[in-house]
Each structure stands twice: as C-alpha cells, then as structure tokens.
Amino acid sequence: MRFQLFVVLLVVLLTVPAFAQVDPSGEWAPRFHEDQPERIPGPEIGDYLGLPINDAARLRADSWDASLLTLPEHQCKPHPADYSPRGPANLRITKEVDKDSQEIVAFHTHISWQAPERTIWMDGREHPPDFAAHTWQGFSTGKWEGDMLTVTTTHLKAGWIRRNGVPRSDRATLTEHWIRHGDYLTLVSIINDPVYLTEPFIRTTNWVLDPRQQIAPYPCDAVVEVERPKGTVPHHLPGTNTFLSEFPKKHGVPEVAARGGAETTYPEYQSKIRPSAK
Amino acid sequence: MTKKRVLFPSSQRKTGYAERSEGADGVVSSATYSGRTDHPGAPASIKLSRHPSSASSARRGILALFSSVVLLGLSTGLACAQRNSEIHVLHVQGSVYMLVGAAGNIAVQVGKDGVLLVDTGGAQMTDQVLATVKQLAKPITNRPIRYIINTHFHPDHTGGNEKLRAAGATITGGNVAGNISDATEGAALFAHENVMKRMSAPTGSAAPRSSGAWPTDTYFGDKKEIFFNTEAIQLFHPNSAHTDGDSIVFFRRSDVISTGDIFMTTNYPVVDLQAGGSINGVIDALNFILDLTIPAEKQEGGTMVIPGHGRLCDEADVVEYRDMVTIIRDRIQDLIKKGMTLEQVKAAKPTRDYDPMYGSTTGFWTTEMFVEAVYKSLSTKK
Numbered sequence: 181m182r183f184q185l186f187v188v189l190l191v192v193l194l195t196v197p198a199f200a201q202v203d204p205s206g207e208w209a210p211r212f213h214e215d216q217p218e219r220i221p222g223p224e225i226g227d228y229l230g231l232p233i234n235d236a237a238r239l240r241a242d243s244w245d246a247s248l249l250t251l252p253e254h255q256c257k258p259h260p261a262d263y264s265p266r267g268p269a270n271l272r273i274t275k276e277v278d279k280d281s282q283e284i285v286a287f288h289t290h291i292s293w294q295a296p297e298r299t300i301w302m303d304g305r306e307h308p309p310d311f312a313a314h315t316w317q318g319f320s321t322g323k324w325e326g327d328m329l330t331v332t333t334t335h336l337k338a339g340w341i342r343r344n345g346v347p348r349s350d351r352a353t354l355t356e357h358w359i360r361h362g363d364y365l366t367l368v369s370i371i372n373d374p375v376y377l378t379e380p381f382i383r384t385t386n387w388v389l390d391p392r393q394q395i396a397p398y399p400c401d402a403v404v405e406v407e408r409p410k411g412t413v414p415h416h417l418p419g420t421n422t423f424l425s426e427f428p429k430k431h432g433v434p435e436v437a438a439r440g441g442a443e444t445t446y447p448e449y450q451s452k453i454r455p456s457a458k
Numbered sequence: 459m460t461k462k463r464v465l466f467p468s469s470q471r472k473t474g475y476a477e478r479s480e481g482a483d484g485v486v487s488s489a490t491y492s493g494r495t496d497h498p499g500a501p502a503s504i505k506l507s508r509h510p511s512s513a514s515s516a517r518r519g520i521l522a523l524f525s526s527v528v529l530l531g532l533s534t535g536l537a538c539a540q541r542n543s544e545i546h547v548l549h550v551q552g553s554v555y556m557l558v559g560a561a562g563n564i565a566v567q568v569g570k571d572g573v574l575l576v577d578t579g580g581a582q583m584t585d586q587v588l589a590t591v592k593q594l595a596k597p598i599t600n601r602p603i604r605y606i607i608n609t610h611f612h613p614d615h616t617g618g619n620e621k622l623r624a625a626g627a628t629i630t631g632g633n634v635a636g637n638i639s640d641a642t643e644g645a646a647l648f649a650h651e652n653v654m655k656r657m658s659a660p661t662g663s664a665a666p667r668s669s670g671a672w673p674t675d676t677y678f679g680d681k682k683e684i685f686f687n688t689e690a691i692q693l694f695h696p697n698s699a700h701t702d703g704d705s706i707v708f709f710r711r712s713d714v715i716s717t718g719d720i721f722m723t724t725n726y727p728v729v730d731l732q733a734g735g736s737i738n739g740v741i742d743a744l745n746f747i748l749d750l751t752i753p754a755e756k757q758e759g760g761t762m763v764i765p766g767h768g769r770l771c772d773e774a775d776v777v778e779y780r781d782m783v784t785i786i787r788d789r790i791q792d793l794i795k796k797g798m799t800l801e802q803v804k805a806a807k808p809t810r811d812y813d814p815m816y817g818s819t820t821g822f823w824t825t826e827m828f829v830e831a832v833y834k835s836l837s838t839k840k
Contacts, residue, residue: 239811243785253748253777257757294756311548311558313770316758337758338778349815350775375814400756411745413784417792418808 202327202360204287207395208271208387215383219266223344226424228440229433237347237376238439242421244345247406247414256400258294260339261317262354262371265385268293270395271365287322287329295398300331307334314350329358341371341381346440349375363389379442545583545590548770552712553687555594556764560587561614565716565764567709568594569687572601573626575645576707576716576764577609578618587618588625602627605686607693608649608673609718610701611656611733615766620670623647628674644674648684650695651676652703656733696720696743700727700766702734706743708750715750716764721776723768726809726816727783728823729831737787737835744780748773782812790832800833 212219218227228241248254259267270292276285287300298317307319318336322329333354341348352373359366365387370380428438434453437444443452544559547566557564560579564587567574573595579587591603603626608616626645654676657667682693682705689711696704700719707716719728720743729735747763751773754760763771789808798806809817809825817825 234814236811236814243811248781253757253773256753256755257774296756309546309548311546311556311769313762313772314775316756316774337774350778351815411741411780411784413781413788415781415785415788417789 201324201329203275204329204358204360204365205273205275207390207393208273208365209390209393210265210269210271211386211388214386215266218342223342224427224430225344225421226427226438227344228342228346229438230445231341231346231440232377232379232381232442232445233341233346233440234376234378237341239418240347240376241342241345242424243415243418245414245416250405251413252402252404255402255405256294258296258316259291259343260336260348261296261298261320261333262336262348262352262369263339263341263343264291264293264296264317265367265369266383267291269385269387270393271387272393272395290395292395292398294400295395300329307332318354325357327359329356331356331358341373341376347376348373351375352377365389379445545586547590547594550712550714550762550764550770552709552714553689554709554712554714554764556770557587557590559583561617562612562719562766563716563764563768565707565709565714566591566594567687567689567691567712568598569689570599570601571687572599572604574605574607574684574686574691575603575622576607577615577718578606578622580614581617584618584621588622591622603645604629605684606645606647607705607707608647608653609707609716609720609766610704611649611653611667612701612719612730613667615718616653616657616667616671619647619672620668623670623674647672647674648682648693649673649676650693650703650705651678652701652734656701656703694746696739696746698734698736699739699743700735701730704743706747706750713752713761714764715747715761717747717766719766720744721747721763721765721771721779723765723771723775723779724816725767725818725823726786726812726825726828729828729835731831731834735831735835736838737783737832741780741784741787744776744783747776748780751776782816786812787832787836790829791836794833794836800830803833804829 217223225246226242228238231237233241258264265271272290274288274290276288277283278285284302286302289298289300290296291298296317298320300320300322302322305321307321312335314335314337316337316339318333320331320333322331324330331354333356336348336350336352336354338350339348339352340346348371352371352375355370355372357368359368367385367387368382369385370382371377372380425435427433428435437449437453443449546558548556548558550556550565553567553569555566555568557566557579560583562577562579564579565576567576573591575591578584603622606619606623606626608619610616623644628644628646654673657665657672658669659665677693677695680695680697682695684691684693689709692708692710694706694708696706704718704720706718706720709715720740721727727737727740729737729740751761751763753773757774757777759772761773763773763776765771786809790803793803793806793808804826807813809829813825819825
C-alpha cells in the first residue's frame, strides 16, 4: 500500500509543471475603473497628463488632427498590441498545446475592437531580424516567472500611446506581465520607446472572467468619408491648434502639467505645481 | 546550434529544430530556424552553415538552401543569412525576395525562366550579392540572370550593374553572326532613359559610369511592361521624385512593390534636386504607391513593399511615411508663404517631431540637407 501511494505521489509530482503556471485562457470582460475617461469617452485633445513624453512627441500630438482618421487608409487600423487592451477590449485567450509533448506552444489573444489576433510564442523561438516586416500586434514571446506570464514584443508598427495623437514609434518594445488571480486578470504593460519616451511608460488594465461572453465579428470596409484633393493629410500647423488650451481650462489643470513629461508622472510633481494650480 | 529530430506541426516550429516540411518526417541538413514569426513578410531567419573551405559543408549549405526553398510554400516569409557575407535574404511572398546588406535593398524575382533583379546594390558588395543570388536560384532554376531593372542611377543601387549584368544572359533575337551564345552575353538592363543620361555623357566627354554599367534598354513615358517567370511586371515612372529617372517596380502576381529610394524607413526622403528630383514629386509618388497597394485585412499585409533602404513594409508603413513627408512639406510651404528665408526655416526646426525617427546631423543626408532641399524644391518656380 505504501509503495502504491509512493507511486501515485511520484506520478502526480512528475506531471506538475516544472514552474508554477496559472492558465490565463478564457473569455475576459474588461473593467474600466482605471483611466475610464481616457479609455471610454476618449482622451481630450491636448491631454498629455502622466505621459513621459519628449518634445518631439508633444509636437506630433499638437499637430494631430482627428480628421486624419477619416482617410480611407487610416480607417481600418486596429489598435496595436500595446493599446488594444485599453479600448473596448473584450478579450479571449486560448492556448495552443503540442499534442505529443503537451507543452504550451503559444497563447493566442483576440480582442473585440477591430478584432486583432495576436500570438504569444511560448516555445523559445527567437525574434525576427531587424529587416523583417512590422505588424500591428508585433512579434511576441512569453515565459513564465512563477505564476506570472511575462511577454516581450518587438516588430510593432508605429502606433499611439494615447489616442489623441501622442505617438509611439515602430522602434518601441513592449514588456507585459499577465497575472491571474482566480477570476480576475491583470495586465501590467511597459512600453520603452527610444524615439518618443524619456522613461518607460507603465500602465495596468484589468478583466473579469466571463464564461458567457461571445465576441462578435468586426469587419471593416474603408470608404471615402470626406472628399478631398488627392494626397491631403489633415494636421495642424505648429502653433495653430486652438483646441489644445481647452483641456487644462475645462479641468483646472495647470497648462504646464497638461503638456506631460516624465516629471509629471511622479507624485511629488503635485507639490511643485500646487501654487500655480487654479 | 543543437539539432533534434523532432516533427512539429506547422505552427509549432521552434528555434534549433530542423525540419523538411509540414507533415514530413526527419531532418534536413543544416537548415535551422532562428525565428518564425507567422506574420506577414516577417517569418523565419535561416542560417546556412556554409564554409567556403569545406566542400561537404558547402553541400550541406546547398541542401539547407533547398530545404529552405521547400519551406517557402509553407511559410509566409523566409530569411536566410549566409555566414560568408553580410547579405541577408528575406522571402517576401510569391516569387520575390529581398536582399539586405548591399547598401540599397535589392529585389530578386526567381522562377523557372531565370532571375530578375531590381537594383544591384553598392559595388563593394557585388561578389557577395552574386553568390547569394546563385545560391537562391540554384534549387529553382538553372537559368541565369535575365533582367536587371534600375530604380534610379545612384551608385548604392547600381554599383553592381556591370558584374551582375556580365554574369547573366539576355534572351535576344535578330540576325546573329557566329555562335548564337555570343549574342546573349550579359543580362538585359532596363531603366528609365534619364538613368542612361545620368550614367553616360556626350561623345568626347567623360562619362560618370563605365559603359558596362549603363542600361541596355531604356524606356520613356510613364510606364513599361515585362512578363517574366509567369508574372506581369510593371515599371512606373513618377515624374521628378527622388530623381528624374525613378522607376517603381510592381510584381503583380507576387503582389510586391520595389520602390527604390522614393520610400525608405531609415531617413527622410533624399530629394536629389540636381538630378531632377522634387519634394512634391516624392509625395505624388508615395501616393501613387498607395494607389497600388491593397492591404489584406485591417491595414496589414496584402501588397508588400520593399523600400530603397530599411525593413520590409506594407501599405500602413508607406502611409506613415507619406503622412510625415506631407506634413513637413506643408509646414515648410507655410513658412515660405510667410516670407521666411532658408536660414529662418531651418531655425524654425519644422522637422523636430520626426527627427528622432528620420533625422541625422551627420552622414550623406542630414536633416538640414533635407530641409534645404524641400525649401529649394518648393521655392523653384515651375
């Protein structure tokens, strides 16, 4: 009996993965208690609060005109991998398992808005060479760090940090930590962009397990929404965007804080601007 | 690199694991994946264990190359790197490959009828380019380089013209005296007629380039058509863009465009005013490229675009670049309208939000040179 028990225990122990792993697979409904004004109504023009951006990013955002999105070639862009979890992000995670070894080959994610499909390779493969194409979802590889799935993504197309024109370059890399606590899923994402950020940009996003969730298809058909001369690219010339002042006025935010920058992301910045706050 | 005899389903290939094809058993020589992305145009990088001094290694390299070609049908893209050179090969799609590392990018179309090259890179890398093209073509065809197309005349794209043309053979007709093979010496070299003008010189003057590098066939007007390797290939000539002799090459069946230096991911567009270029011509040409490209889904994939320099792209990348060039053109145009001098425009730094991406203070094409070229291009009365 003792021997049989030993064998059973041995089998159980041998079938436990070498590292602790918590399966994130499932249907996940987004929660918007973090950054709701930015994520659902959408960010206001000129709101760069809390973004560690440089002057170049600031000018690009100041020049951005939402009319750009009416151009047919801009209409069907999905959010890139670093932004799509922030939007209307009903999320499905599935895992791909090798039938022989039972090792996890990859996780696949599907998000509701514009239906971006993403693969997170778990099989140790290398990232592509520099001269390979970039995609909206980039090239992702994952590894377990205890119960936490850590994902590294490269080869992203040029995208956005905030969807009011704050840019993120195609040289950026994304590091993510996916953490599941029972029916809750938390994503910690860290963007490093040598072009437009002076510090890593970190944010968190949360979901709740929703087994009844069904994500609808999201086809996209680009059309001419506004007739314009060929080659027109809507934008604001430097110094002409009159909308930039609306956000700080409306919310009583000091203009200097609304312009963002690494310094504005730290708590001590509040004491620095308090005298000027109105 | 460790090799293991392991069979993986097509979506489960991994670094260090060799394979022949989806569903096939066993290992093929020394071809090893160093990364398959399964996204458009970006999949695997294959390193060939080829050492020139070792015949057996060379054979393994060739076998590896063969295996890589077999895999082409299974993957959406493929890259291979030869250890004996710095030329990298990326399978774009269909019959078209992109060669990286020879100064300007080179597009290679390979099929049963032979090889067609778009551009020939810098002269210093020609031997490596030729060796790479031969390796690439050998499993597919025993026919030579038949055609070379020059997207423009600059030496980083035409430096290999003479050697690569000499390594090829033209399909020719007409009356031939003596041995018919004599008449086929060298590949045909196509370009817009202004490329010929830039490379040659009137009788009695010294030509900038030796005659062996000149086009053998030129076209005028706005387009030329070729049918090769069961594929329609269109050459479009944008009027006064990067130079006055540009050609955009569109492989219709493969759905790949080679743009020359009208489009690059590495720096601001080079507007060669002395060679007939103009900023508005560059923007018109970028918009023309966008007319040709059709993304597969959600602004991704579909028509792939090989830039003159930099990484493989698709429509969305050209859109990003077109937007940038247009916005900067508009800013400088506005400053000119306000009566600013060139120095005042430079001081206004109209490119400063894009400088971390495309700008440079050193090298052959600095940000200041770009701003100056745009200013002069817009200030020139037509």
